[in-house]
Amino acid sequence: MEKKRLGIIGLGRLGFEHASNIHHNIHEAELTAVCSVVEKELETAKEHFNPEIITKNYRDLFDTEKLDGIVIATNSQTHCEIICAAVEAGVKNIYTEKPLGLSMDEIVKIKETVESAEGLIFQVGYNHRFDKNLMEAKQKIDDGFIGKPILIRMESRDQAGIEEFIVKFSPTSGGFIADMMTHDYDTARWFTGSEADTIYGVGGVYAYEGLKACNDMDNTSILMKFKNGVMVILTASRNSAYGYHAPMEIFGTEGSIKVGDFSYNTKNHYMNKDGINRKCSEWFYEYWQDTYKAEMADFVACVCEKREPKVNYLDGFKAVEWAILADKAVKNGEIVKLD
Ligand SMILES: NC(=O)c1ccc[n+]([C@@H]2O[C@H](COP(=O)([O-])OP(=O)(O)OC[C@H]3O[C@@H](n4cnc5c(N)ncnc54)[C@H](O)[C@@H]3O)[C@@H](O)[C@H]2O)c1
Incomplete structure (x- = not known):
């Protein structure tokens, strides 16, 4: 089976952990693209993972010809904007870090956007x-x-x-x-x-x-x-x-x-x-370390098997x-x- 090509947006504390898990520990996926607004993080990611696409513009990761899915691990106040933009651009497989958003307006907007998309696999990062x-x-x-x-x-x-x-x-x-x-x-x-x-x-x-x-x-x-x-x-x-x-x-x-x-x-x-x-x-990274790998592996399995994730948008909403x-x-x- 061909590996699922994933892109990650955000390479900070948690983004780097997810990127590393995709690259080293999940055999059914490969880290094809990375995005961050911090130059140093992009350099470190190039050194460690040598991905095909390295960019500061998250919209470059919405190209469904080149990527099968994206992982959003940016700061919480950007989640709503990036999730909605990705769904509207036709991205079909999305994992996003928690929380979905920071206000009722944001989570209602995400709920409506996600519910309007067909065949979307959408997982939220409740790793516990x-x-x-x-x-x-x-x-x-x-x-x-x-x-x-x-x-x-x-x-x-x-x-x-x-x-x-x-x-x-x-x-x-x-x-x-x-x-x-x-x-x-x-x-x-x-x-x-x-x-x-x-x-x-x-x-x-x-x-x-x-x-x-x-x-x-x-x-x-x-x-x-x-x-x-x-x-x-x-x-x-x-x-x-x-x-x-x-x-x-x-x-x-x-x-x-x-x-x-x-x-x-x-x-x-x-x-x-x-x-x-x-x-x-x-x-907490030390305490929950295994769960970051397990949740990402399950996201990739959901993409491969086209099944509903264990933690979906409604869980994130609640x-x-x-x-x-x-x-x-x-x-x-x-x-x-x-x-
Ligand atoms: N599940 C968990 O246990 C857990 C633990 C820590 C953090 N988190 C969540 O993960 C997310 C990231 O947290 P962190 O501590 O890694 O943050 P961080 O500040 O270390 O990293 C943020 C990253 O987002 C990138 N970014 C911000 N705006 C961007 C944009 N517009 N375009 C592209 N990249 C952009 C930055 O370049 C940086 O790489 C937060 O939402 C946080 O709540 C979850």
């Missing part, structure tokens, strides 16, 4: 859905292992960073409640198999004072009730002193499942007079919609009821 442990836990729940699910608790703690960078990133990220917690809304929807009914939350600035000027936060707790009655508690932090940490518990009438209680980056324990020490994962409502709930101290 490709985590082996989460997949196994979800299967156990579906098999009835914990009886009727009652409560899901999820924590997302990012390793503490440099305040200057965190404050600079805030205005283009969509804000903490949208950017940092976006995977959690999606995982909650996947695990409950239901839609949100009510959202409430609290939060604030506890670590990075500069975020106040951006009307943003660094620690939040969101409480949701789903239409099937399941309660979900999501807590998130941008300043975990000990590293990245993302444990989860699903508690039901017959038992409980815990996923990733601690996030170790080693099997070694170091013991001395101070006790036992074991290092945590330093950041995660952004709930983030916007959660943000409103926390900032206005409201209980938001969904229609």
Whole structure:
């Protein structure tokens, strides 16, 4: 079978990871084109992957004679423009990083554009859905292992960073409640198999004072009730002193499942007079690394087999919609009821 020729738009932190996976790890695809507005990134990509097309203009990747599909890994505020332009230009296979967009207007526009296209394969980058442990836990729940699910608790703690960078990133990220917690809304929807009914939350600035000027936060707790009655508690932090940490518990009438209680980056324990020490994962790339490869491999498989991706535009739409409502709930101290 001929390899699927893919182009990538965005070669930053995550774009380079995707480019590398396509080039090195996915045998059914080849990295034919790369695009970035940063010259240095294009030079590095040429050195590592030697692709046929190297460009600063993302529209050069819409040529369906030369490419079978594209991967969008640009900054979040460009997703809507690039997705809509690609679909309108007739691109048939699109993977886009999360979030789909940053406002209701943007995600409604994307939904309408995607729904109007025929034969479009469109995957959104909720990579946690490709985590082996989460997949196994979800299967156990579906098999009835914990009886009727009652409560899901999820924590997302990012390793503490440099305040200057965190404050600079805030205005283009969509804000903490949208950017940092976006995977959690999606995982909650996947695990409950239901839609949100009510959202409430609290939060604030506890670590990075500069975020106040951006009307943003660094620690939040969101409480949701789903239409099937399941309660979900999501807590998130941008300043975990000990590293990245993302444990989860699903508690039901017959038992409980815990996923990733601690996030170790080693099997070694170091013991001395101070006790036992074991290092945590330093950041989310390390913790979720395998899922980036798995989601891209599945996207390529969807293109080859012409099947619907595991995470589609509607999943992407819901995660952004709930983030916007959660943000409103926390900032206005409201209980938001969904229609
Ligand atoms: N799924 C995950 O775990 C995860 C993790 C990190 C980031 N992300 C998402 O990935 C996306 C990229 O994040 P990042 O941290 O890699 O960003 P980054 O700032 O490191 O890189 C952004 C890239 O986009 C390119 N770009 C921006 N505007 C462009 C345009 N108009 N045309 C062509 N290229 C353009 C830049 O040249 C750069 O290569 C974001 O949407 C982010 O939310 C997802």
